[in-house]
Amino acid sequence: EVQLLESGGGLVQPGGSLRLSCAASGFTFTTYAMSWVRQAPGKGLEWVSSISGRGDYTYYTDSVKGRFTISRDNSKNTLYLQVGSLRAEDTAVYYCAKHDRDCSSATCQAYFDYWGQGTLVTVSS
């Protein structure tokens, strides 16, 4: 059974940083692309960032480029999102999502087929 368990969220001041983690189990982690998707309070889903199975390709939505960094440790079956220079508009539940396949080239053609339970990041002074 695929399981994705996020952690690391919390209350942080504007301009601050956090590292989110997603522990994965139930599948061969290194052979699938992974992503982070967020949901602001009362709003819809917004894709944030994705990474290929070996970590050699990374992708970001424009609003987080230069502030967020996605990475993975395949020896620990764990996905990370380092979030920095945080703004009030980054307040959201951050979900870890597994893709249905790896990104085998610089162009990634994969959709989300499993989701974690999410971790809440609140940016406020």
Added chain:
Amino acid sequence: QPVLTQSSSASASLGSSVKLTCTLSSGHSTYIITWHQQQPGKAPRFLMRLEGSGSYNRGSGVPDRFSGSSSGADRYLTISNLQSEDEANYYCETWDSNTWVFGGGTKLTVL
């Protein structure tokens, strides 16, 4: 980039059927989409992958009450024999040029 348009709300009676629509923007009518369900207070759940041909593949454990179909740029999610637990937000999603996009979601109320 593709844009996905969904009605903000829909409602149907317990035991009936409902058809939700997701419309792809001009120039993207052949794109594959996926449907995801988000029950109140819960994480999203993958329902199915849906092609422009109307062919679809449900996710693991998704009941066969959930089906998909397509017509031109429109992608549909039909839920038959509505149950109370089907009351949720439903999102469509697609991807292009290493970017993933979601529709705004449809809030389904089961009467």
